[in-house]
Amino acid sequence: MLVRYRALVESLVTRELKARYRGSVLGFLWSFVNPLLLLLTYTLVFTVILPNRQPDIQPFFLFLFCGILPWTWFQASLAESAGVLLASANLIKKVLFPAEVLPTVCVLANLAHFLLGLPILLLFLAWQGRLAWTALLLPLPILVQLVLTLGMALFLSALTVHFRDIQNILHHALHLWFFATPVIYSYAAIAEGTPLRQALRLNPMTHVIVTYQQMLFHGHVDHWRGLFLALLVGMLAFAAGAFLFDRLRDTLPEEV
Amino acid sequence: MTKPVIVAQGVTKLYRRFAHKNQLRTLKSALLTGSVLAGLRPEETFTALEDVSFEVPQGSTFAVIGENGSGKSTLLKLVAGITRPTRGSLRVQGRVSALIELGAGFHPEISGRENVAINAMMLGLSKKELERSYDAIVDFAELRDFIDAPVKTYSSGMYMRLGFAVAIHVDPDVLLIDEVLAVGDEAFTRKCLDKIAELRRRGKTILFVTHSLGLVEKMCDEVLWLCHGRTRGRGEAKRVVDEYLTYVAGGEEALLRSRAASLSAQAEAAPASDAPADEGAPGGYRAGRWGGREVEIRTVRLLDARGRERHVFVPGETLTLSLSVCAAAPVSDFVFGIGLFAADGTCVYGTNTEIEDFAARRLAGEAEVRLTLEGLRLVEGTYLVDLAAHKRDGTPYDYLRGLHSFRVKSRVKDVGIYRPQHRWSFSGGAELEPPPERPELEIEQGDTRGAQPRQRG
Numbered sequence: 001m002l003v004r005y006r007a008l009v010e011s012l013v014t015r016e017l018k019a020r021y022r023g024s025v026l027g028f029l030w031s032f033v034n035p036l037l038l039l040l041t042y043t044l045v046f047t048v049i050l051p052n053r054q055p056d057i058q059p060f061f062l063f064l065f066c067g068i069l070p071w072t073w074f075q076a077s078l079a080e081s082a083g084v085l086l087a088s089a090n091l092i093k094k095v096l097f098p099a100e101v102l103p104t105v106c107v108l109a110n111l112a113h114f115l116l117g118l119p120i121l122l123l124f125l126a127w128q129g130r131l132a133w134t135a136l137l138l139p140l141p142i143l144v145q146l147v148l149t150l151g152m153a154l155f156l157s158a159l160t161v162h163f164r165d166i167q168n169i170l171h172h173a174l175h176l177w178f179f180a181t182p183v184i185y186s187y188a189a190i191a192e193g194t195p196l197r198q199a200l201r202l203n204p205m206t207h208v209i210v211t212y213q214q215m216l217f218h219g220h221v222d223h224w225r226g227l228f229l230a231l232l233v234g235m236l237a238f239a240a241g242a243f244l245f246d247r248l249r250d251t252l253p254e255e256v
Numbered sequence: 257m258t259k260p261v262i263v264a265q266g267v268t269k270l271y272r273r274f275a276h277k278n279q280l281r282t283l284k285s286a287l288l289t290g291s292v293l294a295g296l297r298p299e300e301t302f303t304a305l306e307d308v309s310f311e312v313p314q315g316s317t318f319a320v321i322g323e324n325g326s327g328k329s330t331l332l333k334l335v336a337g338i339t340r341p342t343r344g345s346l347r348v349q350g351r352v353s354a355l356i357e358l359g360a361g362f363h364p365e366i367s368g369r370e371n372v373a374i375n376a377m378m379l380g381l382s383k384k385e386l387e388r389s390y391d392a393i394v395d396f397a398e399l400r401d402f403i404d405a406p407v408k409t410y411s412s413g414m415y416m417r418l419g420f421a422v423a424i425h426v427d428p429d430v431l432l433i434d435e436v437l438a439v440g441d442e443a444f445t446r447k448c449l450d451k452i453a454e455l456r457r458r459g460k461t462i463l464f465v466t467h468s469l470g471l472v473e474k475m476c477d478e479v480l481w482l483c484h485g486r487t488r489g490r491g492e493a494k495r496v497v498d499e500y501l502t503y504v505a506g507g508e509e510a511l512l513r514s515r516a517a518s519l520s521a522q523a524e525a526a527p528a529s530d531a532p533a534d535e536g537a538p539g540g541y542r543a544g545r546w547g548g549r550e551v552e553i554r555t556v557r558l559l560d561a562r563g564r565e566r567h568v569f570v571p572g573e574t575l576t577l578s579l580s581v582c583a584a585a586p587v588s589d590f591v592f593g594i595g596l597f598a599a600d601g602t603c604v605y606g607t608n609t610e611i612e613d614f615a616a617r618r619l620a621g622e623a624e625v626r627l628t629l630e631g632l633r634l635v636e637g638t639y640l641v642d643l644a645a646h647k648r649d650g651t652p653y654d655y656l657r658g659l660h661s662f663r664v665k666s667r668v669k670d671v672g673i674y675r676p677q678h679r680w681s682f683s684g685g686a687e688l689e690p691p692p693e694r695p696e697l698e699i700e701q702g703d704t705r706g707a708q709p710r711q712r713g
Contacts, residue, residue, distance in 0.1 A: 005377075007382065011374050011377060012374060015366055015370060018366055018370070019363055022365045022366070088361070090360045091360050091361045091378070092338075094338070094354075094356045094360040095354070095356070095360050095378055095379070096336050096337045096352065096354060096380075097378050250339065250340050253333070253338050253339050254271060254272070
C-alpha cells in the first residue's frame with residue numbers, strides 16, 4: 001500500500017516541509033536553528049548550572065548534540081502522529097485514501113528535519129576534530145530508528161482515534177522516555193549489572209542512541225548487538241503497528 | 257445489455273451508537289477490562305442501511321433519493337469504499353472518484369498548484385496523468401491568475417471550484433456525487449452539469465445523491481429511493497420520483513392533520529376573551545379563537561371534490577370547507593365568514609354571507625355550513641383558514657383564526673399566491689418545445705406513511 005502511494009507520500013512530505021515554515025521570517029533555516037536552540041538550552045543547563053564532568057563525554061555539548069538530534073526526530077514523529085488522524089478527519093471521512101499515509105508522512109517529514117540538521121552536527125564534529133569514518137555507518141541506526149518509529153507511529157495513530165486520552169498521556173510518556181534514554185548522560189558510565197543498566201537495556205532507543213553516539217562522537221562502534229536487538233524490537237513494533245492499523249482501518253472513518 | 261459496474265447485494269450498514277458510558281471509556285478502563293479490541297466491538301448499533309440491493313449498469317446515471325437521514329450518504333461512502341458494509345456485498349469496477357466533499361485535504365498554507373497535485377494524487381492520479389490534465393483542471397476552475405497563491409487566500413467559491421475541477425479530472429470510471437452541485441455561482445453550476453453530461457456521453461457511470469428532483473428526472477436513468485435505510489422504490493426515474501413526491505405529500509398531509517388537531521385543542525383550552533389586539537395587521541396574524549360562543553363552530557373539515565377529508569391539495573382542485581355549527585338558543589343576527597391567508601399572513605381571499613347579501617333569518621340547534629371553492633387557483637404553499645360566526649356588527653360568536661390550514665402542492669414551481677388559469681402561445685420566429693405531459697400529483701388519502709405508495713406507470 002505504502003509503495004503504491006509513494007508519489008503521494010513524497011509530495012505530502014514536501015508539502016509538510018514547505019508549509020511548516022511558510023510565513024516565518026527564517027523559513028527553511030528553522031530546520032537548522034531549531035536543533036541549535038535546543039542544543040543551546042541543554043548545554044547551558046549541563047555545563048553551567050549542573051556541570052557534567054565525566055571525562056569520556058567531553059566536550060559535553062557535542063556529545064549531547066549526537067543524541068538529541070535523533071531523539072528529536074523520534075519524539076516529534078510520535079507526538080505528531082498521535083494526533084494526525086484526528087486532525088485530518090475530513091480526509092478520512094470523505095476521501096478514499098489510505099490513512100497510513102498520514103502517520104508515515106509525520107515520521108518522514110521529521111526524518112527530513114533530522115537529515116537537514118545532520119550536516120550541522122557533522123560540521124561541529126569536524127571543527128572539534130572528531131569526525132571519524134564511522135560516521136559513514138550512520139544509515140544503519142537511521143534505518144533501525146525508522147522502522148521502530150514507523151511501527152510505533154502506526155500503532156499510536158490508530159489507537160488514538162479510539163482512545164483520545166493517549167494524546168495527553170503520550171506527552172508525559174515521551175518526556176519520561178527521554179530521561180530513560182542515555183541522551184544527556186553516558187550509557188557507558190552506568191555500571192554493568194546494576195538495575196538501572198538492566199532497565200536501560202530494555203529500551204530499544206537506548207541502543208539506537210548509543211550507536212549514534214559511538215559513530216559520531218567516539219569514532220568506534222561496538223554496540224552492534226544492541227543495535228540488532230533494537231532492530232528486532234523495531235520490526236516487532238512495525239508488525240504490531242501495521243496489524244493494529246489494518247485491524248482498525250474500517251473503524252477509522254466512523255470514529256474520527 | 258451492458259454489464260453492471262456497481263453491484264450491491266443485501267448491503268447492511270450498522271453504526272455504533274455511543275452510549276454515555278462508552279463515550280467515557282478511556283484507554284485505562286479498556287486495559288483494565290482486558291482486550292482493547294474487545295472494547296471496540298459494536299454494542300449498541302444504529303442501522304443506517306438495511307438489505308439494500310441494486311445494480312448500476314455501465315454508462316448509466318443512477319440517483320439515490322430520500323429524505324434526510326435515509327442513508328443516502330452512507331450508501332455513497334460504501335460505494336466509494338470509504339467504509340465497508342457490515343453485511344452483504346458491494347462490488348465496484350474501475351476507478352471511483354467521489355465528490356463527497358470538495359477540496360477535502362487542501363492545505364491552506366500552500367499554493368493552489370501544489371494542492372492540485374496532492375489532491376489529484378490522493379484521488380489516485382499518477383504523476384504523469386496529472387501533468388496531462390493539470391492545465392485542464394486550472395482552466396476549468398478558472399483560477400489561472402490565483403493558482404500560485406496559498407489556498408487560504410481563496411474565497412469559498414474558488415476553493416470549491418478547484419476541488420470540483422480536480423475531482424472531475426481524475427477521469428473516473430465511476431463518479432459519485434453527493435449534493436455538491438450547490439456550490440459556486442449559477443455559471444459554474446451550469447459548467448459542472450455540462451461536464452457531468454459530457455462524462456455521461458463518454459459512457460461513464462454516475463451515481464448521484466441529491467435532493468434536486470428536477471435534476472434527477474432530467475439526468476438519471478434509474479433511481480433508488482431510500483427510506484429509513486431501506487429500499488422503498490427503484491426503477492425508472494420519473495416513476496420513482498413521482499412515488500417519492502406522493503409520499504412526501506402524504507407525510508405533509510399527516511403533519512397538517514396532527515397540527516390542526518393540536519391547535520384546536522390549544523384554542524379550546526385558552527380563555528374565550530383571548531382576542532389578539534393587532535388583528536388584521538400584516539405579519540401580526542396570530543392563531544387563536546375567541547367569541548361568546550352563542551353560536552359555536554364545533555367541527556371544521558376540509559373536503560375534496562369527492563367529499564374526502566384532506567389537507568393537501570393540488571392547484572385546480574375543488575376545496576370545500578365544511579362547518580358544523582350549533583346555536584344553543586335561536587339567533588337571527590348571524591353571519592358566516594371565511595378567510596384564506598398565505599403563510600406570511602397575507603390575506604388571499606375573504607368573504608362572508610353578509611358581504612354576499614344573504615339575509616340571515618334564523619339559526620337554531622345544529623346546522624352545517626359549506627363553502628365550496630371550485631378550482632383552487634393557488635400556487636404551492638401553506639394556507640391558513642379563518643372561520644367565523646359573528647353578528648352583523650362584527651361581534652364574534654365564535655372566531656377561529658388560523659387554526660386550520662391546508663397545503664397546496666404542485667409540480668410547477670410558479671411564484672406568488674394566485675395562479676390564474678393561463679395558456680402560453682407563440683408565433684412567428686419563436687420556437688418552443690411544449691413541456692412534457694406531466695399530470696399533477698395525486699394526493700394519497702389518509703396517512704400514507706408506512707403504506708405502500710400507489711404505483712403509476
